[in-house]
Amino acid sequence: MPPAEPAATGPGSRPRNVVQLGAVRMVATSRLADDVAEQIRQLIITKDIAEGARLPSERHLAEMFGASRPIVSQALRSLSLMGLVEIKQGSGAYVMRRPESAIATSVNLMLDLDKQSLSHLVDLRLWLETLGATEGLRHAESNLADVRSALQRLKESMAGGTSAWIAADTLFHAAVVRTSGNPYLASIYEAIHTAIISYEYDDWVSSDRVPDWLLPSNADAQMAIHKPILDALAEGDEAATRDAIRHHHEVMLQHIARSRQPD
Structure with missing residues (x-):
């Protein structure tokens, strides 16, 4: 891990215990926020x-990348969709975990080229999560500790703001799929999930x-579509697991439809 920055010494100086990222290239493309997010990743x-x-x-x-603060804010929100960064109001952005090797770039490109393919991508997300969860049920050594921890983090994240919730949501579903014990399945799932929620939360990323x-006020409703997934896994009930994941899928479809409605 790189050394921490020196302690603050006066007005305008950097805060304590902030990591140094070192040399970066200046960003000069039309998709600045995406470039900044990828460089940070x-x-x-x-x-x-x-x-x-x-x-x-x-x-x-912003100084490091030669970009504006709004562009950097947008990039950090994009990273929180991936469950990589958590933005704490008044404190800063914190690394939640190291990124998986992902195929997100190619998936996002395909979605950019063909918006009509979104329905296929959402279906694929459902199939992958269902497969991961049901395979997890078949492994006696599967450990639900990470799923329980992720659900607890999800429950607590509403008080932390939108970024905290979205990042915790990504971690929860990734933990469910990782019960399969197959890292390739988990990596593919995360790439698909990230592409979909990037589309679903595009307005939040671009305009906050x-x-x-x-x-x-809707925290209870959100928990009500996540907790049954863990409950079904804990009971070893495959039918209930499939139903809980399907219900979450249907609610996500509603959210995507609402996010596409004009103001």
Whole structure:
């Protein structure tokens, strides 16, 4: 892990315990936020930045990449969709975990070229999560500790804001699929999941406008579509597991439809 930045010494100085990312290339393309997000993702990998480490402030990241603070904010929101970064209001952005080797770039490109393929992608997400969960049920050594921990984090994240919830949601579903014990399945699933929620939450990423279903007043409704998945897995009930995942899928379809409605 790279060394921490020096302690703050006065006004305008960097806060304590912020990791240094080192040299970066200046961003000069039409998709600045995507480029910044990808550079930060790669730096988390190459610099071996630990979970829980705080990234430099948005201001310092903007200086490093030669981009505006709104572009950096958008990039960090994109990373939170992947469950890689958690944005804590008034504190900064923190690394939640190291990225998996993903095929997200090619999936996103395909979706960009053919928006009509979204329905196929959403179906594939359902099949992959169902497969991961049911395979997990068939492995006596499957451990649900990560799924339980992820659900608890999801429950607590509503108080932390939209970024915290979305990141925790990604971690929960990834943990469900990882019970299969197959890292390739988990990696493919995460790439598909990220592409879909990037589409679902495009308005939030680009404008920081929170969708109504993620308002604190809807926290119970959100938990009600996630907890049954863990309950069914814990009971070893394959039919109930399939039903719980299917119900979550149907609610996600509703959210996607609502996110595409004009203001």
